[in-house]
Amino acid sequence: MRLDLAVLDAPERLLGRLRPSDGAYDIGRARALQIWSLVGLAALARHDGPRPAAVRLDGPGDAAGFARAVGFADVVAGTPPRQPGERGRTVALRRFKGHGGIEPAAHEIAALVLPDRPDEESRRVVQYVIVELLRNVVQHSADPLGGVVAAQRMDKQQKYETPCIQVAVADAGIGVLAAMQDLHPELADAEAAVEKAIQPHISGKFEEGLTGNAVNAGMGLFFIHEMAKLSTGRLLIATRGAGRFVEGNPRDVEHPGLRLLRPIGTGFPGTLVAFELPLGRVLDYDGLIAAIGEKARRRIPRRAVRRWVRFDAGTPAGARFLVARAAEDTTAAERFSAQTLVPRLLHREPLVLDFTGIDVCTQSFLHALLFRAVRLAWAEHVEIHVANARPAVRSGIETVEAYALGG
Numbered sequence: 001m002r003l004d005l006a007v008l009d010a011p012e013r014l015l016g017r018l019r020p021s022d023g024a025y026d027i028g029r030a031r032a033l034q035i036w037s038l039v040g041l042a043a044l045a046r047h048d049g050p051r052p053a054a055v056r057l058d059g060p061g062d063a064a065g066f067a068r069a070v071g072f073a074d075v076v077a078g079t080p081p082r083q084p085g086e087r088g089r090t091v092a093l094r095r096f097k098g099h100g101g102i103e104p105a106a107h108e109i110a111a112l113v114l115p116d117r118p119d120e121e122s123r124r125v126v127q128y129v130i131v132e133l134l135r136n137v138v139q140h141s142a143d144p145l146g147g148v149v150a151a152q153r154m155d156k157q158q159k160y161e162t163p164c165i166q167v168a169v170a171d172a173g174i175g176v177l178a179a180m181q182d183l184h185p186e187l188a189d190a191e192a193a194v195e196k197a198i199q200p201h202i203s204g205k206f207e208e209g210l211t212g213n214a215v216n217a218g219m220g221l222f223f224i225h226e227m228a229k230l231s232t233g234r235l236l237i238a239t240r241g242a243g244r245f246v247e248g249n250p251r252d253v254e255h256p257g258l259r260l261l262r263p264i265g266t267g268f269p270g271t272l273v274a275f276e277l278p279l280g281r282v283l284d285y286d287g288l289i290a291a292i293g294e295k296a297r298r299r300i301p302r303r304a305v306r307r308w309v310r311f312d313a314g315t316p317a318g319a320r321f322l323v324a325r326a327a328e329d330t331t332a333a334e335r336f337s338a339q340t341l342v343p344r345l346l347h348r349e350p351l352v353l354d355f356t357g358i359d360v361c362t363q364s365f366l367h368a369l370l371f372r373a374v375r376l377a378w379a380e381h382v383e384i385h386v387a388n389a390r391p392a393v394r395s396g397i398e399t400v401e402a403y404a405l406g407g
Contacts, residue, residue, distance in 0.1 A: 002026045006037030008166065008274060011236055014040070015243060016266050019053075027067060028059020035090070035152035036168035036236065036274035038067055042093050043148045043170035043270060045076045052076070075148055085112050090152050096134050097146025103328035103360075105149075106130035113151040113165055122277060124285040124392075125227060126151070126165055127360045129275050131328050132220040133169035135364055139330070141173030141271060154276070163279045164233070172270035175240030190241030190267065191260065198225040198237070200296040219296065219363035219399075224275060226292040229256045234276040238268035248278075289392035293363075293399040308377040309370075309384050309401050311394060318350030320387070323369070324357045333368035341373040341384075348382045355389040366396045374404040 003025050006014035014037050025041060027033060044053040057064050057072060071081035071092035081092035091109045096102075110127040130149065137147035148170050155163040173179075177193040187193045200222045221237070225246065228235035232248030243261030261267065282288055321340070326332040344351050353369075355361070370384075377384050386397060 003030050003033075005031050006033045008034060008036060008234060008236060008276060011036075011238065011243070011245060011274075012261055012266055015238055015261060015268055015272075016263075018044070018269060023053040024055075025053060026056040026059075028056050028064045029061045030059075030063035031061070032158075033063040033067060034154070034158070035070065035150050035166055036272070038070060038072055038093060039148050039150050039168040039274075040170045040238075040268060040272045042072055042075045043143075043172050043272070046078065046095075046145055046148075046172075047076055048078055049145055049172060070150060070152075084108075085151075087112060088115050088153065089113070091150050093148055093150040095146055096137065096149055099135070099138055099329045099331050102131055102134050102138070106134065106328075106360075109149065109151055109167075113153055119279065121282045121285045122165065122279055124360050125231070125277055125282050125288070126167055128289075128362060129167055129224055129227065129277075130169070131360065131362050132224055132364060133167075133273055133275075135328070135330065135362070136220060136271075136273075137169060137171045137173070140176075140179040141171040142179070143171040143173035143270065145172070147171040164276045165279065166274060166276045168272065168274040170268070170270060170272040175267075175271055176237075177239070177241060190239060191244075191264070194237055194239060194242050194244055197221045200299055219367065222296065223289075223292055223363055224273075226295065227277075227288065228275060229253055230288060230291065231277055231281040232256075233278055233281070234274075236272070236274040238266075238273075239271040240269060241265055241267050243267040286391035286395070290395040293395040296399055297402045307401060308374060308382070308405075309386060309397055311386050311389065318352060319344065320352040320354050322354050322356065324355070326369075327358055328362065328365050330365055330368035333365055337369055337372050341369075342376055345373060345376045345380055345382055345384075348380060350383075350385070352385045352387050354387045355393050356387075358393055359390060361393045361396055363396055363399065366393075366400050370397065370400045371404050374401050378405055 041055055045055045046052055057067055070090055074081050075093040075095055081094055085091040091112050106127045109130055110123045114123040151167045154160045154166050176197055177190040180193050198221045200219055228246055229248055230253050232250045235246040237244050243266050245259050247257040249256045326336055
């Protein structure tokens with residue numbers, strides 16, 4: 001099947017033609033292929049997959065040349081990219097599997113595509129998005145090969161009026177509906193699952209008593225969705241049986257453009273997420289995270305009045321734990337919470353969590369680290385002290401505390 005055009009303005013031009021498996025696609029003469037489309041095709045074409053799609057790159061077109069330049073052939077063959085990408089322009093396609101190294105990989109990708117100091121706030125947004133999307137692959141996709149990730153700067157060359165950073169992550173796993181049905185058996189179809197996945201705490205309504213669980217707060221896609229809205233960016237979520245496209249509205253950021261991919265049921269054989277951030281729209285990353293966290297907290301029923309996490313300038317004597325040692329590894333964070341924090345809280349021993357060196361800290365990681373601990377602190381009436389938390393990190397901790405003690 002010959003593919004002619006794959007741009008974020010019209011994702012159905014590609015997604016509507018994908019077969020669930022064993023597809024054969026010719027992109028050798030395509031007019032335009034953006035990085036998100038190559039990430040998706042690469043996830044389906046990995047040679048060590050069960051039934052890899054066949055993708056032809058031979059052809060004179062610029063799009064085929066771009067695919068070769070960003071390492072499409074390398075990633076499907078399972079070899080490391082020959083070049084990491086072009087500084088300030090592209091990040092080559094790469095595979096990712098396993099929790100180890102999520103945060104360093106996200107930092108590297110964000111720094112390569114946004115290397116200049118004036119873009120620091122945008123770079124932190126991109127890093128946050130990559131961390132959450134890679135973690136979703138590891139935790140929920142059930143794809144034994146993991147995922148594929150890449151990024152690209154979009155500007156006048158791609159006919160963009162405002163320069164943007166486009167980030168994409170894809171896997172060939174079970175899809176959003178299958179990943180959520182154990183927790184939410186009431187979900188009728190993939191469209192309903194995607195809708196629920198972008199709500200805080202994986203729920204369109206935060207039912208009384210539902211405060212997430214110890215494994216997943218359901219905040220990752222909610223934060224990414226809100227980032228797209230508030231930055232007037234764009235977000236594509238395509239999975240088995242459903243797809244939706246969100247486009248920010250500069251005149252009313254709370255009411256973005258939203259459409260389901262047509263025909264209904266158009267999606268991706270796995271899960272593909274593409275996020276586009278207009279440069280210069282995020283001037284205060286800490287403020288953005290705080291605003292999204294406050295929106296989530298407003299949906300939480302209040303139960304506890306006293307707070308058990310203290311952000312003291314002077315922390316008590318006692319054990320001090322450097323959180324950066326497990327940064328963005330949710331498995332390590334859960335283990336540390338169970339083996340170290342919980343026993344100390346049960347014995348009412350003072351402890352300090354030191355967030356020195358952490359600029360970007362996702363809700364998923366903070367949930368894994370603190371959810372059980374905060375509930376136990378409330379039950380045992382013992383405080384958890386936090387030191388050196390940046391404003392965005394503090395806001396995230398306050399969000400975890402709010403829903404751990406709410407309901």
